[in-house]
Amino acid sequence: MSSLAEIMRSMEQTSLPLYQQLQRALREAIDKRVFGPEEALPAERQLAADLSISRITVRKAIDGLVDEGLLVRRPGSGNFINTRIEKNFAKLTSFSEDMRARGRTPKSVWLKRSEGTVTPEEALRLRLSPGAPVYRFNRIRYADDMPMCLEYATIVAGALPSLDAVNVSMYEALEKSGNRPVRALQRLSALLLNAEQAQLLQAQQGDAGLAVERLGFLRDGRAVEFCRSIFRGDMYDFVAELSTP
Incomplete structure (x- = not known):
């Protein structure tokens, strides 16, 4: 998680809402292979704790990436990088x-x-x-x-x-x-x-x-x-x- 946290810190000076900053950080982390294809993201609770943000913010960011097709949500398993x-x-x-x-x-x-x-x-x-x-x-x-x-x-x-x-x-x-x-x-x-x-x-x-x-x-x-x-x-x-x- 240190890599994602570092990416988030580099974006702290932007005026974007926090959930959009997290979306950008997740896109960059995926692009840099911090998370691999078909790899599950850390749980939303874990992301919130590691990044010192609310679970609501994490959920909103992930929902947007699911809507874009970048992530896929699998009930009971978590959120995964979508290779399709x-x-x-x-x-x-x-x-x-x-x-x-x-x-x-x-x-x-x-x-x-x-x-x-x-x-x-x-x-x-x-x-x-x-x-x-x-x-x-x-x-x-x-x-x-x-x-x-x-x-x-x-x-x-x-x-x-x-x-x-x-x-x-x-x-x-x-x-x-x-x-x-x-x-x-x-x-x-x-x-x-x-x-x-x-x-x-x-x-x-x-x-x-x-x-x-x-x-x-x-x-x-x-x-x-x-x-x-x-x-x-x-x-x-x-x-x-x-x-x-």
């Missing part, structure tokens, strides 16, 4: 935004970046004429040092100033050029990882995976992004909120 990522299908957010919102650091290992012309399938999906120029971005996406998914994206060439415009977040690059998608059609299907996919994701051949196909549109209705992603099935939960008509 919950992706809301109702919100059009980037991988980088999702990871940062959970206190994780998004990273990429590039498999290939290239400029070319549309394939027949890409032309059909993106509603482009044969021979239209596109950029292709293939990479492994990481949360901290854990490979989470394979991403194979095709972007209409006019939506970005150059092939090198994408560094970490593709949506941030598209937003800078005024071409970030505002809506998308997504299709989710189950699969078993093949040998190549498993090797890249540090998984086992035959492990469960999730394939997500996304077609992103601009405000004027033009398609700008066609992306296929392969997610590790043991790392992701996809959630959609439904309502009656």
